[in-house]
Amino acid sequence: MKKKIKVGIIGGGTIGSALAQAVVTTLKADAQLRFLCEKHKEKAAALQKKYRVHARLVSLIELVRRSDLIIEAASPKVAAQVIKLACKWNKKVLIMSVGGLLQPQVTELFKKNRVRIFCPSGAITGVDGVLAAANGRIRKVRLITRKPPEALMGAAYFLKKKFPALKKFSEERRIFCGTAAEAIENFPQNINVAAVLSLAGIGPERTRVEIWTSLAYKGNRHEILVEGDFGTFTTVTQNRPAPGNPKTSYLAILSAIATLKKAFASVRVGT
Ligand SMILES: NC(=O)c1ccc[n+]([C@@H]2O[C@H](COP(=O)([O-])OP(=O)(O)OC[C@H]3O[C@@H](n4cnc5c(N)ncnc54)[C@H](O)[C@@H]3O)[C@@H](O)[C@H]2O)c1
Numbered sequence: 001m002k003k004k005i006k007v008g009i010i011g012g013g014t015i016g017s018a019l020a021q022a023v024v025t026t027l028k029a030d031a032q033l034r035f036l037c038e039k040h041k042e043k044a045a046a047l048q049k050k051y052r053v054h055a056r057l058v059s060l061i062e063l064v065r066r067s068d069l070i071i072e073a074a075s076p077k078v079a080a081q082v083i084k085l086a087c088k089w090n091k092k093v094l095i096m097s098v099g100g101l102l103q104p105q106v107t108e109l110f111k112k113n114r115v116r117i118f119c120p121s122g123a124i125t126g127v128d129g130v131l132a133a134a135n136g137r138i139r140k141v142r143l144i145t146r147k148p149p150e151a152l153m154g155a156a157y158f159l160k161k162k163f164p165a166l167k168k169f170s171e172e173r174r175i176f177c178g179t180a181a182e183a184i185e186n187f188p189q190n191i192n193v194a195a196v197l198s199l200a201g202i203g204p205e206r207t208r209v210e211i212w213t214s215l216a217y218k219g220n221r222h223e224i225l226v227e228g229d230f231g232t233f234t235t236v237t238q239n240r241p242a243p244g245n246p247k248t249s250y251l252a253i254l255s256a257i258a259t260l261k262k263a264f265a266s267v268r269v270g271t
Helices: 014-024 041-050 060-066 076-089 098-102 104-112 127-133 180-186 192-200 250-264
Strands: 005-010 031-037 069-072 092-095 116-118 138-147 173-179 208-213 221-228 231-238 245-249
Touching (some): 005 014, 014 069, 014 245, 069 076, 076 092, 076 098, 076 104, 092 250, 098 104, 098 180, 127 138, 127 192, 245 250
Parallel strands (some): 005 069
Antiparallel strands (some): 173 208, 221 231
């Protein structure tokens, strides 16, 4: 009988729960959900009950040490911690809080080790094109993100800057323009797509990001414009939010499931 991969999930929120369900259903022939790490015990218990998951609730260190494949769906800070531990034990890791990978010490560490890190495209389309284009010369990558106020609430940016209440923006307004590195520093939980795009293409210092908001926006919209030796392309993704979480697009969950399936597939389509 084929040996099943032992999976551990960190974070049992919107994405973590959906991926737990995918592991125990879609991936059950290849994988077994063995460990969970969740800050709120009651959330972990609810997840175990809802999906009839028989995974043990353990500490982050124990989860990384004992799992073959670790799924991080908690925060950029947790992602950085997970990478440090995964490097120690050469693990496979799927990271959702991709911004956590761009901290200089973390980047240095994973480049030197045999750890395998999967970063789903998330809520954007066109990552396949950027990956291909990066094998030639890319001149420009621009991300223009439009999010309703409730998807931006709580970002570090608004603590640093004096800003009118987000809820008053009935007309479209650009609230940020800068590099992807600056966007990730200021909106660590809200702009993971900028980190994904940077890693796929020309890095966080050369990737340009704009963030717009308006009360009229419904769901998160991402526009990507790329110019290079290959020519140009533009993608526009109008996302619907995941049920019960305006910050997370449903496509981000579907993309993570696709990445997990690809990790086990014999035919792997797409760049
Ligand atoms: N890559 C992408 O496209 C993309 C898209 C959406 C969200 N995200 C990121 O994925 C992560 C998860 O998103 P979500 O929508 O599931 O968020 P969520 O808030 O619904 O769930 C996060 C869960 O992690 C738990 N958690 C936080 N810190 C923890 C810790 N130290 N140890 C254990 N558990 C901890 C929380 O209690 C919560 O249950 C976030 O960092 C988010 O920014 C990435």
